[in-house]
Amino acid sequence: TSLGAYPTFNFHIAGVGGRLVTVAYENDQESLDGLLGAVRKDKAPLVYLSNPDNPMGSWWEASEIIRFIEALPRTTMLV
Known part of the structure; x- marks a missing residue:
């Protein structure tokens, strides 16, 4: 996850x-x-993506998230 995302992750x-x-x-x-x-790099089995992000309030458009999903290894789950 990003460095500043929800601490509960x-x-x-x-x-x-x-x-x-x-x-x-x-x-x-x-x-x-x-x-x-x-x-x-870390062969992560799970990745958290905050959209919109907290605390910055930034967000990604659907097309950018789709690109991200398609680039993830098949063994990685997106949350």
């Missing part, structure tokens, strides 16, 4: 013994490419 990850990987914002917005890179 970590509660779920910690509850199942996982490790939360965060990606820094770019231009005051989540970086879809940064998230995708982290997913691939």
Whole structure:
């Protein structure tokens, strides 16, 4: 997830013994490419995407989210 996203995401990850990987914002917005890179690097089984993002209030258009979904590995679940 992005570095500043909802802190409760970590509660779920910690509850199942996982490790939360965060990606820094770019231009005051989540970086879809940064998230995708982290997913691939860490072979993440799960990725959280806040849309709209909290606390920044930024959002991604549907076409950008579809591109992100299509680029995710088949083994990664998007939440």
